[in-house]
Amino acid sequence: MRKYLVALAFLSSSAFSTAGFAQDWTGFYIGAHGGYAWSDIDYPGLNPYVAPPAPCGGCGPPRASLEGGLLGGQVGYNFQFSNLVLGIEVDYAFGDLSETVRDGNYLVQTHEISGLGSVRGRLGYAIGDNILPYVTGGWGWAKASLGQSCPNDARAVVSGYCSGVTATQGGPHNLTDEQTIDGWVLGGGVEYRISDNWSIKAEYLHYDFDE
Numbered sequence: 001m002r003k004y005l006v007a008l009a010f011l012s013s014s015a016f017s018t019a020g021f022a023q024d025w026t027g028f029y030i031g032a033h034g035g036y037a038w039s040d041i042d043y044p045g046l047n048p049y050v051a052p053p054a055p056c057g058g059c060g061p062p063r064a065s066l067e068g069g070l071l072g073g074q075v076g077y078n079f080q081f082s083n084l085v086l087g088i089e090v091d092y093a094f095g096d097l098s099e100t101v102r103d104g105n106y107l108v109q110t111h112e113i114s115g116l117g118s119v120r121g122r123l124g125y126a127i128g129d130n131i132l133p134y135v136t137g138g139w140g141w142a143k144a145s146l147g148q149s150c151p152n153d154a155r156a157v158v159s160g161y162c163s164g165v166t167a168t169q170g171g172p173h174n175l176t177d178e179q180t181i182d183g184w185v186l187g188g189g190v191e192y193r194i195s196d197n198w199s200i201k202a203e204y205l206h207y208d209f210d211e
Helices: none
Strands: 003-016 027-042 064-081 084-102 108-125 131-150 173-193 198-210
Touching (some): 027 084, 027 108, 064 108, 108 173, 108 198, 131 198
Antiparallel strands (some): 003 027, 003 198, 027 064, 108 131, 131 173, 173 198
């Protein structure tokens, strides 16, 4: 079992439709964003983890910490009622978050996240004509891959999973798998209107993919 926790911080620029936006935040918008993401991948099913006999180097399950840049876009719609602003937003970003780690069983794990998206509701409170702090939450997904390998030289493995001589016991192998994982996402941000039809925002999102 792998548990993915992903955090994303980014700056975004959006272009709004002209309908109503000069008076409030109501209207359709489309935009682009760029930012930085970091992720912790845990194996909760392996705790407590029983390490092989010493020496085993970094004993314990592989705890990968991924990070890297993301670039993508978003579309959405806002409706303002008095100072309250309700909206829905769909976004997707391409990225390259990857890391390779080795556990105490000589097992090498390669983790990668190459895409991240969400469908979220937004609830904000308009301050004056230009400032919109908000909270957001909904459903998120990621394109993730996992590689797993044992050393080709069985003599280098003295214990643990990779010391087996058959496929069921471990032994030399190199496997990869790619899948789309999903979960929930929560966050918040502040959006600032710089003209009648343009805004910028800073946002933080936290994803939890319990796979």
